[in-house]
Amino acid sequence: MSAEGPTPETPIDEGAGAAAEPVPVPLLELRDGLPGVVDTEAALAECCAAIAAGTGPVAIDAERASGYRYSNRAYLIQLRRAGATTYLIDPIAFDSLQPLQDAIGDAEWILHAATQDLPCLAEVGLHPAALFDTELAGRLLGYPRVGLATLVETILGAGMKKEHSAVDWSTRPLPAPWLEYAALDVEVLLELREHLVAQLEAAGKTEWARQEFEHLRGFEPGVRAEAWRRTSGLHRVRGRRGLGAVKALWEVRDELARQRDVTPGRILPDAAIVVAASALPQDRGALLSLRGFHGRGAERYANRWVSALREVAALPEEDLPARAPRTDGPPVPRAWAEKDPVAARRLSRARTTTSARAEELELPVENLLTPDSLRRLLWTPPRTREPEALAAAVAEQLAGYGARPWQIELATPLLVEAIIRADIEPEPGAEDAEDAEDAGDAAAGDTDGPDGTAED
Structure with a gap:
């Protein structure tokens, strides 16, 4: 990948005019045919032996019944590894998948959007020793859309059917078209990882990705306070x-x-x-x-x-509950100008500089530093204003919020500058700070109070 950002690896017809029809993308097909569902102890033993004998990382995915079931349990687990074929495992059929955990051992997992699948895989006793998240790698590389089908089309030049993504995976028996869809999801992950690894290396982001993946490995979904809101x-x-x-x-x-x-x-x-x-x-x-x-x-x-x-x-x-939810965080950003004008200036300046830096690095700004960490630090920054001491304190505070070392290294100078300059140099038009903050919230996608979003 060039320094200018990721580009599709499929050829482009430079002679085509603006009105030219797009070249159809070939659809992915299963290389080894549709595998049967592993739902007996004998079939599981055969699967585990093949996975253990394979080499390299293991592509893994899980299908849940979101929209149909209350639980987030896995109703199908898909795996593929070099030297082995694709396996489709029905976790409902087994009391324990420990043999599969033992077969995978310390091999790296390849997942797409790992935070979606790690909880339900952990529920059946599967835990990664190391992982590679293709969605997160795509974000770090600056791809504007990081869905699996989009990345596969952009990088591998092949299309994926996604019409079965929202079906009821608790259905038994599972229809063959659903199983084919599920098998294709892991069939592409091994090759996709190879391309993303090369692009991360070329962009100088390999270490960033390593730290992010290690952080993901310990991911545990939090329980949202006052979820009824x-x-x-x-x-x-x-x-x-x-x-x-x-x-x-x-x-x-x-x-x-x-x-x-x-x-x-x-x-x-x-x-x-x-x-x-x-x-x-x-x-x-x-x-x-x-x-x-x-x-x-x-x-x-x-x-x-x-x-x-x-x-x-x-x-x-x-x-009775109040309109504003209970929180241990800072006030909503639109209230900062009234409650603490200096803090409002800090936030405004930091938002501007972090957004610009993220754009230079071809990163979503929330991957450079989460909005929550940014607000918490700027509402209650360290007391010192001596630059070196402030930088050390900012770095320590960010680490306490869970920021990774690469994020701390990039964000700390920007935040130190925002803190110091906001204290000594009010921004022009500070009397309109509240309006500016509201505009900043909208641009950053921040919402305050009840979000009005539908349940997942």
Whole structure:
């Protein structure tokens, strides 16, 4: 890859005009035919022997039933290794996959978007000794789109069908077209890794990637505090009692979904929760007359919904949730100009310089330094302003937030400059700082308060 950034490795017809039809990309096909599903102890032993005898890293992927099941468990695990074929393992059929963990040993895993699959793989006893994430490598290399199909088309010049990405993988037996889709996902990872390794080396980003992958290896999904605040449409609910109703209905729905192992939205959609929280009906008839309360889940559990709403209606005001969620972090950025104008100047200057530096390095700015780390440090920076001592303190603070050494090395000089200059040189138009911060939030994709996004 050149210093100017990643380019497709497929040939380009330079003589073609702007109106020329795009050259169709050949679709990937399975090299070894469709493998059978490994769902017996004998088949698992054969798979493990082949994987153990193979060489090099192991491509691995997992399919879950997001949108259908409450749990995040793996319903299919795919593997491929040089010297072995592709294997499709049904983890539901086994009490333990320890033989597979032993067969892989300390070989490197290749995954795409590792944070999606590592938790469900750990749940069945599979843990990487080392890993390579093709999606994260693509981000570090500055690819604007890093989905697996896009990277495969851009780098390998082949297309992937993705029509089965959102199917119910808890279905048994799994249809052959779904299995072919799943097998192709790992078939490309070995070759894709080779190209990305070469590009990282050419770009001088190999060490960055190594640190990122090592950090990923210890990834554990956090539990979101007050997860009910993710309810889509929450911003339309007025008053603390309305918020309390959303919280109560969300918690009842979550309990039912966990018991039945179905995605919560299949019991009651977010839109219905918001409608009920706004109307606050106190009896079954009034509830079932509302928009969204006509499905099986709404009617089947109507008494539970009404009971929850009645409990909220009886709560004293001080026991109801407030609009702003509880947090140990700094205030929302749009409030900084009023609460601490110097901090607002620090943030504005740092956003500008880190964005420019990330662009120079062909990185998404959030990969240079997470927005949360940036805000936390600039709201409560070290007290010293002596440049060397400040740099050391900034580096220590960033490390405490989980920043990797390569990020600390690149970001620290920018943050030190922002801290010092904001203290001694107010920016022009500082009286408009709040408007500038709001514009900066929008440009950086930051949102404050309830985000109104749908559940994953």
